[in-house]
Amino acid sequence: SDTFLETSVGASVEVVRLSERIRAFLVKDFLSQRECDKIKEHARKALTPSEVVSYGKVPGSGRRMSETAWVTCDNDEILMKIDARARALVLPPGLSKSAASEDMQVVRYSPGGEFSVHYDSTAAVPRYVTVLYYLNTPFHSANDRVITQKSAKSGSEVEETTNLTKTTAQDMDTEMAVNGGTWFPWARADEEAVNLGVDDLVTKVASNNMKPGRDGVTVTPRQGDALVFYNFREDGMLDSLSLHAGLPCLAEKWIANHWFRLPLQKSNLRAVENREDSAVDDGVTVGGTDDSVSWRWQIV
Numbered sequence: 001s002d003t004f005l006e007t008s009v010g011a012s013v014e015v016v017r018l019s020e021r022i023r024a025f026l027v028k029d030f031l032s033q034r035e036c037d038k039i040k041e042h043a044r045k046a047l048t049p050s051e052v053v054s055y056g057k058v059p060g061s062g063r064r065m066s067e068t069a070w071v072t073c074d075n076d077e078i079l080m081k082i083d084a085r086a087r088a089l090v091l092p093p094g095l096s097k098s099a100a101s102e103d104m105q106v107v108r109y110s111p112g113g114e115f116s117v118h119y120d121s122t123a124a125v126p127r128y129v130t131v132l133y134y135l136n137t138p139f140h141s142a143n144d145r146v147i148t149q150k151s152a153k154s155g156s157e158v159e160e161t162t163n164l165t166k167t168t169a170q171d172m173d174t175e176m177a178v179n180g181g182t183w184f185p186w187a188r189a190d191e192e193a194v195n196l197g198v199d200d201l202v203t204k205v206a207s208n209n210m211k212p213g214r215d216g217v218t219v220t221p222r223q224g225d226a227l228v229f230y231n232f233r234e235d236g237m238l239d240s241l242s243l244h245a246g247l248p249c250l251a252e253k254w255i256a257n258h259w260f261r262l263p264l265q266k267s268n269l270r271a272v273e274n275r276e277d278s279a280v281d282d283g284v285t286v287g288g289t290d291d292s293v294s295w296r297w298q299i300v
Contacts (some may be wrong), residue, residue: 012271013030022239023229025227025229026225032084034078036136039071047069050107066110069106070105072103083258089228095262099128102259109254115245115246117206118245120242121238121242129231131227132257132258134222134227137221138179138252180249183211187241188241193241200265
């Protein structure tokens, strides 16, 4: 259902909850076209091939075909305002100013680009919440493809819409996959799946036992929208159902990942095993799984 929220900086936004299993929300029209263009402008000259990662020994996981640039919000008034709005929207009361945010990770996918199933947070990098900004709308239907190319006269980039053949469109599993959507395969998980380990969850998706459009929830990119999802459950453990993928796209796609971490310092943190008899101190906790070992970060 749709909900209208007003952030502490005075902006009213429409928020749609996408799943009852994971804390994932679509925030409509969070960015203006000018703000989307500003993020891309900062990133263009710094794009380099994205690092290739994999999840353990699971074949097909972590496959990545894109370019990445890191953009700081500190030196640009427009980006600083985006950062402030995001903090007010997604962080717990009292932590919107003190929580650390990473530089924006701006990602450009060329036609055919994708990022297969992965998690945003790990034991080494405990990202509390992901705010994913859609910086362009790749195209409007399975048969339309927007191609960005340089104008011969001005040298500036222009967009042209061409028609794909039906054969090309039918090669993709669903129209959402063609659109380069963000897929959460376990967003509608049953009780049995909730109890599966991370290895099993990843393997079932990577081995093609699950399909976008049929399983889970897929969010189709639309310029200005923001996808918000929390990488940890309310008990402080990594939400293993937050597994997601950037589906293949037939047109150029731009996104930006904006990650926030709770204000925890190594000097006052310790990792504890997640046992029933483990004492849990008061305070904010974030946590997850590293291989087969359960862990939780907590203030001590």
